[in-house]
Amino acid sequence: MTTSNAGEPGGRPGERGDLLDPRCPTRQLLDRIGTKWTSMVVKVLAEAAPGELRFAELRRRVPGISQKMLSVTLRSLVRDGLVARRVEHTVPPAVHYQVTGLGLSLEVPLSALRVWAETHMAEIDRNIQLAGESPPKQGVD
Amino acid sequence: MTTSNAGEPGGRPGERGDLLDPRCPTRQLLDRIGTKWTSMVVKVLAEAAPGELRFAELRRRVPGISQKMLSVTLRSLVRDGLVARRVEHTVPPAVHYQVTGLGLSLEVPLSALRVWAETHMAEIDRNIQLAGESPPKQGVD
DNA sequence: CGGGATCCTTCACGATACTG
DNA sequence: CAGTATCGTGAAGGATCCCG
Numbered sequence: 322m323t324t325s326n327a328g329e330p331g332g333r334p335g336e337r338g339d340l341l342d343p344r345c346p347t348r349q350l351l352d353r354i355g356t357k358w359t360s361m362v363v364k365v366l367a368e369a370a371p372g373e374l375r376f377a378e379l380r381r382r383v384p385g386i387s388q389k390m391l392s393v394t395l396r397s398l399v400r401d402g403l404v405a406r407r408v409e410h411t412v413p414p415a416v417h418y419q420v421t422g423l424g425l426s427l428e429v430p431l432s433a434l435r436v437w438a439e440t441h442m443a444e445i446d447r448n449i450q451l452a453g454e455s456p457p458k459q460g461v462d
Numbered sequence: 463m464t465t466s467n468a469g470e471p472g473g474r475p476g477e478r479g480d481l482l483d484p485r486c487p488t489r490q491l492l493d494r495i496g497t498k499w500t501s502m503v504v505k506v507l508a509e510a511a512p513g514e515l516r517f518a519e520l521r522r523r524v525p526g527i528s529q530k531m532l533s534v535t536l537r538s539l540v541r542d543g544l545v546a547r548r549v550e551h552t553v554p555p556a557v558h559y560q561v562t563g564l565g566l567s568l569e570v571p572l573s574a575l576r577v578w579a580e581t582h583m584a585e586i587d588r589n590i591q592l593a594g595e596s597p598p599k600q601g602v603d
Numbered sequence: 604c605g606g607g608a609t610c611c612t613t614c615a616c617g618a619t620a621c622t623g
Numbered sequence: 624c625a626g627t628a629t630c631g632t633g634a635a636g637g638a639t640c641c642c643g
Contacts, residue, residue, distance in 0.1 A: 427582070
């Protein structure tokens with residue numbers, strides 16, 4: 322996020338503000354999976370792989386997502402080549418989404434991150450509680 | 463980010479929309495490492511482990527970060543228990559930061575993500591270029 | 604030296620409305 | 624059905640000032 326100079330028409334790296342290290346691939350990746358829905362959409366599509374999912378079905382499987390955000394998220398995923406989009410020009414139209422090989426490869430480290438999260442987030446939560454209840458003072462008795 | 467329902471006064475889960483799944487540990491984790499500097503600070507501290515780094519030194523090793531964001535990032539890392547903070551009450555004071563075991567354990571999946579990023583971001587960049595130059599239509603005419 | 608408080612800008616995201 | 628366009632909000636993050 323906040324790396325909004327991605328769509329520069331001329332591609333002028335280091336012109337004025339240059340964020341800091343916009344070429345750092347890790348930051349670019351985190352900017353993507355850091356957005357609220359990306360990782361979940363990738364996950365759902367990866368679980369359905371190699372099958373396809375339609376827009377509405379996808380929306381059903383990502384509870385809470387708005388059609389706007391699903392649309393935006395899918396568009397950027399397609400743009401990045403992590404997801405493939407197939408349109409059936411019927412009436413009404415049917416659009417199918419499928420994770421690509423690239424997207425599937427991302428699922429590997431991503432799911433490692435999920436495992437870590439499920440393993441350790443409870444501990445983090447506990448740390449936060451402790452930090453909130455007993456300020457650096459020593460007297461919890 | 464934007465998972466701001468953490469401090470709900472009434473705590474009404476499943477009222478109508480319920481946000482989505484604020485208890486999902488993966489999202490909580492992504493909300494953290496998705497913030498611009500967290501992963502980089504963790505990385506720098508992990509590389510220095512088991513050694514400590516002082517505020518200024520840390521700032522020097524994270525090019526582009528402001529003291530505010532370094533401060534904010536460190537505070538949340540300390541709160542989460544990923545980083546330990548040691549204060550020397552001298553004049554002037556000296557504060558030392560050190561990654562904890564929990565923080566180091568996060569470095570594992572995090573570095574896997576970095577490897578993926580460095581391996582595949584170039585491909586993603588290429589996909590983006592292609593998407594921008596030749597829209598799905600065939601007739602740019 | 605380390606870092607809190609404040610101001611300001613940018614952007615992610617939600618809700619709603621409209622189109623093909 | 625599958626989107627796009629628009630508006631409003633809250634939060635991230637940069638710059639600056641000040642304090643112990």
